[in-house]
Amino acid sequence: MEKELDKVVEEIMSTPNVAGCLVADHQGLCLASKGTAHVDSAGLIVALSEQACKIEPNLKPPTVCLETDNKLCLIQRHGTITGAVFKQKGVA
Amino acid sequence: MQSDGEESLLHSCFGSLRSAVMGCCYSICQKETDPQENVVNERTHLLEVPEQQQETPSPTACASTPPRKPDEQSALNRILHETATNVIDVGALGPYSLEAGAYSERVRAYTARAATAALPPPMPAKLLADLPPAIRRQVLVAPPMTHSDKELITNAVKKAASAISELRVEHHEDLVVPFRVP
Numbered sequence: 295m296e297k298e299l300d301k302v303v304e305e306i307m308s309t310p311n312v313a314g315c316l317v318a319d320h321q322g323l324c325l326a327s328k329g330t331a332h333v334d335s336a337g338l339i340v341a342l343s344e345q346a347c348k349i350e351p352n353l354k355p356p357t358v359c360l361e362t363d364n365k366l367c368l369i370q371r372h373g374t375i376t377g378a379v380f381k382q383k384g385v386a
Numbered sequence: 387m388q389s390d391g392e393e394s395l396l397h398s399c400f401g402s403l404r405s406a407v408m409g410c411c412y413s414i415c416q417k418e419t420d421p422q423e424n425v426v427n428e429r430t431h432l433l434e435v436p437e438q439q440q441e442t443p444s445p446t447a448c449a450s451t452p453p454r455k456p457d458e459q460s461a462l463n464r465i466l467h468e469t470a471t472n473v474i475d476v477g478a479l480g481p482y483s484l485e486a487g488a489y490s491e492r493v494r495a496y497t498a499r500a501a502t503a504a505l506p507p508p509m510p511a512k513l514l515a516d517l518p519p520a521i522r523r524q525v526l527v528a529p530p531m532t533h534s535d536k537e538l539i540t541n542a543v544k545k546a547a548s549a550i551s552e553l554r555v556e557h558h559e560d561l562v563v564p565f566r567v568p
Contacts (some may be wrong), residue, residue: 379538
C-alpha cells in the first residue's frame with residue numbers, strides 16, 4: 295500500500311547531503327523513516343511543528359529549522375502530514 | 387473445662403503454625419521416607435506419631451484432627467515457643483524514632499563522611515542555554531535558511547502528503563465468506 299510513499303522517501307534520500315527523512319501523521323505516528331531519522335522522534339517533531347504553527351495561526355505552517363554546527367533538521371507540515379529532513383550543512 | 391479450652395486453643399494455634407511454617411500439610415501426613423533414617427529433612431516428623439495411629443493421607447484431615455496424646459502438649463508448647471521467638475512481627479514494632487543526641491551525632495558523622503568523599507558538583511542539565519549577546523546578534527542577522535533548503539523540505543512534504551492520500555486497500559478476495567458446512 296505504501297509503495298508511493300516509499301518512492302517519495304527514496305527520492306528525498308537520494309538528494310545530496312540528505313542524511314535522514316521522516317514522515318508522520320497529525321497524531322505523531324511515524325509513517326516512514328529512513329537514514330539517521332529515528333522512529334521515536336516522530337512525536338517530538340510533530341509536537342514542535344504544531345507549536346510553531348500556533349505562533350502565527352493565520353499564516354500557513356512555518357518551516358522549523360534546527361541547526362547545529364554541521365547538520366540541520368528541517369520540519370514542515372502540509373495538511374495533516376508532517377515531514378522532517380535531516381541534512382548536512384552545505385559547505386558555505 | 388479450662389484444660390480442654392487450652393488444649394483446643396493450642397491445637398488451633400498448632401494447626402495454623404503448621405500450615406504456615408511447614409508448608410504443605412500433606413507432606414507431613416505422608417510417610418514416604420524410611421522412618422529408621424536419622425537424617426533431618428523436610429519430611430522428618432516433628433511429633434513422634436506411633437504406627438497404629440497413622441492417619442489416612444488427607445491434608446485437611448491432618449490439619450484439623452491431629453492425634454491426641456498427652457505428651458503431645460509439651461511438644462506443641464515447645465514448637466509454639468520456638469516459633470514465637472523466631473518470628474519477627476514487623477507490624478507490632480511501632481514507630482521508630484531517634485533520640486536528639488543520637489540524631490545530631492549521626493548528622494555530624496554523615497556530613498564528615500560526605501565531605502571526605504569529595505564528589506564533583508552535579509552538572510546542571512544544558513538543554514537550552516542563552517547565547518551571549520555578541521553571538522546572538524551574529525546568529526540572528528545571518529540568513530535564516532537557504533532558499534534551496536526551503537524548496538527541498540516544501541516539495542518533500544507535498545509529495546509525501548500526496549503519496550499518503552493515495553494509500554488505499556487493494557481488494558483481492560471477498561472479506562465475508564459463507565461457511566458451507568455440509
